[in-house]
Amino acid sequence: xxxxxxxxxxxxxxxxxxxxxxxxxxxxxxxxxxxxxxxxxxxxxxxxxxxxxxxxxxxxxxxxxxxxxxxxxxxxxxxxxxxxxxxxxxxxxxxxxxxxxxxxxxxxxxxxxxxxxxxxxxxxxxxxxxxxxxxxxxxxxxxxxxxxxxxxxxxxxxxxxxxxxxxxxxxxxxxxxxxxxxxxxxxxxxxxxxxxxxxxxxxxxxxxxxxxxxxxxxxxxxxxxxxxxxxxxxxxxxxxxxxxxxxxxxxxxxxxxxxxxxxxxxxxxxxxxxxxxxxxxxxxxxxxxxxxxxxxxxxxxxxxxxxxxxxxxxxxxxxxxxxxxxx
Amino acid sequence: xxxxxxxxxxxxxxxxxxxxxxxxxxxxxxxxxxxxxxxxxxxxxxxxxxxxxxxxxxxxxxxxxxxxxxxxxxxxxxxxxxxxxxxxxxxxxxxxxxxxxxxxxxxxxxxxxxxxxxxxxxxxxxxxxxxxxxxxxxxxxxxxxxxxxxxxxxxxxxxxxxxxxxxxxxxxxxxxxxxxxxxxxxxxxxxxxxxxxxxxxxxxxxxxxxxxxxxxxxxxxxxxxxxxxxxxxxxxxxxxxxxxxxxxxxxxxxxxxxxxxxxxxxxxxxxxxxxxxxxxxxxxxxx
Numbered sequence: 001x002x003x004x005x006x007x008x009x010x011x012x013x014x015x016x017x018x019x020x021x022x023x024x025x026x027x028x029x030x031x032x033x034x035x036x037x038x039x040x041x042x043x044x045x046x047x048x049x050x051x052x053x054x055x056x057x058x059x060x061x062x063x064x065x066x067x068x069x070x071x072x073x074x075x076x077x078x079x080x081x082x083x084x085x086x087x088x089x090x091x092x093x094x095x096x097x098x099x100x101x102x103x104x105x106x107x108x109x110x111x112x113x114x115x116x117x118x119x120x121x122x123x124x125x126x127x128x129x130x131x132x133x134x135x136x137x138x139x140x141x142x143x144x145x146x147x148x149x150x151x152x153x154x155x156x157x158x159x160x161x162x163x164x165x166x167x168x169x170x171x172x173x174x175x176x177x178x179x180x181x182x183x184x185x186x187x188x189x190x191x192x193x194x195x196x197x198x199x200x201x202x203x204x205x206x207x208x209x210x211x212x213x214x215x216x217x218x219x220x221x222x223x224x225x226x227x228x229x230x231x232x233x234x235x236x237x238x239x240x241x242x243x244x245x246x247x248x249x250x251x252x253x254x255x256x257x258x259x260x261x262x263x264x265x266x267x268x269x270x271x272x273x274x275x276x277x278x279x280x281x282x283x284x285x286x287x288x289x290x291x292x293x294x295x296x297x298x299x300x301x302x303x304x305x306x307x308x309x310x311x312x313x314x315x316x317x318x319x320x321x322x323x324x325x326x327x
Numbered sequence: 328x329x330x331x332x333x334x335x336x337x338x339x340x341x342x343x344x345x346x347x348x349x350x351x352x353x354x355x356x357x358x359x360x361x362x363x364x365x366x367x368x369x370x371x372x373x374x375x376x377x378x379x380x381x382x383x384x385x386x387x388x389x390x391x392x393x394x395x396x397x398x399x400x401x402x403x404x405x406x407x408x409x410x411x412x413x414x415x416x417x418x419x420x421x422x423x424x425x426x427x428x429x430x431x432x433x434x435x436x437x438x439x440x441x442x443x444x445x446x447x448x449x450x451x452x453x454x455x456x457x458x459x460x461x462x463x464x465x466x467x468x469x470x471x472x473x474x475x476x477x478x479x480x481x482x483x484x485x486x487x488x489x490x491x492x493x494x495x496x497x498x499x500x501x502x503x504x505x506x507x508x509x510x511x512x513x514x515x516x517x518x519x520x521x522x523x524x525x526x527x528x529x530x531x532x533x534x535x536x537x538x539x540x541x542x543x544x545x546x547x548x549x550x551x552x553x554x555x556x557x558x559x560x561x562x563x564x565x566x567x568x569x570x571x572x573x574x575x576x577x578x579x580x581x582x583x584x585x586x587x588x589x590x591x592x593x594x595x596x597x598x599x600x601x602x603x604x605x606x607x608x609x610x611x612x613x614x
Binding site for chain 1: 358364366420421422424425426427428430432433434435436437439441543549553554557559560564590591592593595597598601604605607609610
């Protein structure tokens, strides 16, 4: 993608300040005496899960320049993995089921990635979408896999080995927050590692990277697999939280939402994906409360974002921050 | 499977393939010539189907509805290009994906406001409401044959337009080198408007022709859009000929998949796509 969009890779002080403030607010939220706290805890947990999902896509979209319109496939596969692993009468241990679900998603990403990373640009968009649809129909058409109705995850994973009771909403909230921060920190490290630099090089000019001697296919496939695994982590948490999986989790709309979250926040630095996920979900809730015809507002909002905010919300914060420094 | 049954499935697959071609041709033309990724293409198919339902139920004639609907769809396409799309030709694909995804939302909601969320059925015209008997128990509805005939005529018309006419020459030249063509005095802006309106018109006609066979329902655009993508990917982007071959291939695999292997029917065409991609990552007819 264009250079302007990747400018914020190294986060300026103003943005780091906003992020730190956000992290503190998230950490403090359950301690605040607010009416209907249970509802908001659930909503914020869900936003954090989507933020993890959006970050995983940003590794492809913002860092490597691969716009995947089928990323929800891996989100859904891990969710289904949890649903299949959970016995009807007893919870499953978190410590091995989470890695296993992520592994399932990674494996699917490896196989699909083998086909898709050979393609470029618009082809990549269409092909990822088509493969995700294939996965969607696999689950949608097969009664044994839950069919169009989906499956219930009867019991939340058991994390007593870690001293956590995930059935408690606050505990689940903090667990999700911890995963979010961990994934963010990990991806930031990855971004500035030699591997991450190679991915950024592929975004800017893949031909040149190949000429310099990088096996770009392997790099892209690895990025695709890692992104799939992390989307899986998010999907697992989603299934654990909602207690329910259905094919819509892997659908076209879910994938497109992730793309929009990343763009809305700002691409290529993972912080934008988090900001975008929160902002997107918040706006959607706002519109849904406002009118029955919320899709009209949402559509208008998306079109407006494309037209006026090419660098996303972080780009706006950055601009205000710079203005502040000058004053 | 006996011969009559086989024949029916074959005709069905050709008919489905031709329908997909009408959609994929517009999609691939708009991409090949303007470089625009249009996720909202399925919405034009939906628009066509709803127009056919609305006009045929108020005016009582599907033929009249199709004529009126086509005119409206083409005008709509032209307006949309002029108001919105022409500002996005030089933008990133990602921006186009977002723009058109936003449009899907808007179109769906506008449809819901105007026409509600019910499923509608469209009557086959009286004149075409009969079947050709093949065996004692099997027969083939004449409407489907007529529909395929119309699609074939339109496909030939599209081919002649692009390869034999002066306008087609300008369209091809514009796709090849926009600036050069423009400096030779061709009004590229107009050409783009024409191509876009043509694409929207073809998609809408497909929706109108399909409306008596498949019902008219909310969200009908997105499933057909994904099928179109598969066709375009298999055929090769920008190639109308590739779209035709791929659409017929997809029609065959999908129809016979449903009959022979219903367990994996939903996935069959995607498997076809995967196999093609394995050997030809840029599609069968790369431009």
